[in-house]
Amino acid sequence: MIEVNHFEEVIQIKMSREMGGRPLYWVAAYLVDGLLIDTGCRHTAEELAGFLEGKDIRLVVNTHHHEDHVGANAPVREKFKARILAHPAAVPLINRIPGLNPYQELVWGYPEPAEAEPLPGIIKTEKYTFQVVETPGHCKDHIALFEPSKGWCFSGDIFVSENQKVLRADEDINEIARSVEKLLQIKTERLVLFTSIGRVVEDGRQALRVYLDYLRELSRKVRQLDKEVMPINAIRDRIFGRESSLCQFTGGHYSSENLIRSLLSQDGE
Ligand SMILES: [Zn+2]
Helix, strand or coil: CEEEEEECCEEEEEECCEECCEECCCEEEEEECCEEECCCCHHHHHHHHHHHCCCCCCEEECCCCCCCCCCCHHHHHHHHCCEEEECCCCHHHHHCCCCCCHHHHHHCCCCCCCCCEECCCEEECCCCEEEEEECCCCCCCCEEEEECCCCEEEEECCCCCCCCCCEECCCCHHHHHHHHHHHHCCCCCCCEEEECCCCEECCHHHHHHHHHHHHHHHHHHHHHHHHCCCCHHHHHHHHHCCCCHHHHHCCCCEEHHHHHHHHCCCCCC
8 A cells, every 4th residue: 555745845655565454564765856765665566656657757766775665676667767776785685685584575575676776975866966875774785865955864764763662683773873973963954854664754853862862871771781780681671661562573583682782782882
């Protein structure tokens, strides 16, 4: 299923596999001035291609290689002959998507491969100029796109919520925090976040500051308990009550324990 929303000149296309008439999990792509940012998942690829029919799609940028961001690359490239650009480290992973966990196959599906190319530091469309901001942490090849004249920031999966309780097994929370700081250092009056879960945050700076403060406080608590030689699962239960239900659904790929482990990794502050 698809839901379309408009924010200024940005078209948000929210997509989800439908089960029993309900959305399973939303992921958003954005279309602005001929530039399509991400393409959703395999399960909604045909729906997205149908929605884009008759529109002017000149370029596709993938914020990173994950299967819920590149799922319609192939049909979009085929239909519009649009080039697909991504971080150099994402290119081989988009050209050949790594194997997926069973929950990822269920929710998003395995994307049909489509050839991507490394993106330059600046992306120009007819009316706008987008700066590519490297924002690793969620994965190594994650980028955000920032448009200075409008203050738009397409932030992919780098920011989900101000009080994050779970982390993917392969994410680095300390690197995520550094990427968030990088976004906060952008000199701009306005920073509107267009996130991949479909949340648009008008005061993006405020949300990112609250998120960073939350992570710092969480890190402080976790480190204190670790100093008291408390085991990781006990720290988790003390702070979050118990493991998240997402942990069971994803076979442990997302968990609160991952978040605690990553906060305690030597890279942390
Ligand atoms: Zn992702």
